[in-house]
Structures are given as C-alpha cells and as structure tokens.
Amino acid sequence: MAGEPQADCLFCKIVAREVPATVVRETETTLAFRDINPQAPTHVLVIPKAHYPDAASLAAGAPELAADVLREAGAVAVEEKTAGSGYRVVFNTGSGAGQTVFHAHAHVLAGRGLEWPPG
Template sequence: MEDCLFCKIIAGEIPSNKIYEDERVYAFTDIDPKAPVHILVIPKKHIKSILEVSEEDFEYLDAMVRAAQKIAETQKIAADGFRLVFNTGENGGQTVHHLHMHLLGGRYMEWPPG
C-alpha cells in the first residue's frame, strides 16, 4: 500500500527499531511506548484491520501470535505476563490502518485499560 506508514517501515523506507522478523511478520518498538516493553507486531501483507482478515489471512494472525510468544521470551516478560492488543476503528483507538498487535509488558497491566 503506497501511503501506509507500516508498509514503508517493512520496506525499509522509514527507519524502525526492529525486534523480530520472519517471512510473514515484522516487529518493532513503538515510538510512543505505554509500557517498559511496547512492541508492534505487524503482518507483512497489508490488511487494513482485524475486520478485514479473511480466511486466507489467518496464517498471518497465527504468525503474529507465534512472534509475540518468541518476543515475550527474548524480552524476558513471558514469565511475569504481558498483554496483546488489537485496536480496531476510531473508537478502538486505531490510528494506523494496517493491522497491528501491541505487545505490552514489563509492568503490571491495570484493568480496565481505559
């Protein structure tokens, strides 16, 4: 997608602090972290939001969750716990219209989140 911020990050056109990458997923630190560990996990395929995930896209969701498991281990937050979040639409707080999952950890996560 030509004007997509995250597509440009995947392509290397915009710099990022890469944490993880495989054939389906790219993960990098959030530029405005809300926790000591705040990493965005994104599919390399442009999918606008969780509402646009098709049956053929489930492999990307699987890859995102598997990447989060690996990242939680390498970031040393797996044992204490962490949060995975998909923001969807305006009221859900989605500001970049490329599917992405927030991995947050390194502190106690309050509930409700806000």
C-alpha cells in the same frame, strides 16, 4: 487489494525499509519493532508484512497470517524476558478503539502493572 502494499501506509513503508524502525524480530511473514510512543517498558508492535487494514480483515482474509502475528507476539515476550511475568497483546480495531495506523498490528505490552479492564 488485500495483502498488497499501500503507498500511503506507514507500516508498509517500514516493511519496505523506506521508514526506519527499531526492529526486534523478523520472519518471512511478520515484522516486530518498538513503538515510537511506548505505553509500557516493553511496547513492541508485531505486524504482518502483507497489508490488511485491521485485525478483523486479517483474520478473515489470511487466518494463517493472523496466527503468525500471534506466534511472534509470544516470541517477542520471550525475547524481552516478560513471558514469565505476563504480557498483554492488544489489537485496536477502528479509530474509536484507538487505531491510528490502518495496517493490522498487535501491541505487545509488558513490564509494568497492566490493570483490567484497560482504558
């Protein structure tokens, strides 16, 4: 069922503190932690604590939670001191787009030149 923790989901295990992560922010509904394979000097993942497999299902099933994720992405950028110089928020949706963990998550990327269009 959407929103319920999934036993085989890495990010659900991080939320439950069964798998360690370097947490940088936490709210009642979201968790933000450093990516273990950073693609930029600042690379933080912001996830809803509730399980939704991708950004589209999150937006359709819990739009207020999707807003929480985006709000926290901005807060991460402020805390990381990258809001003024610019940052990118990326949601990969589907394996063809590079999604490898099927729990909705936003990548907050900053600290280097981020060219457009991305890869």
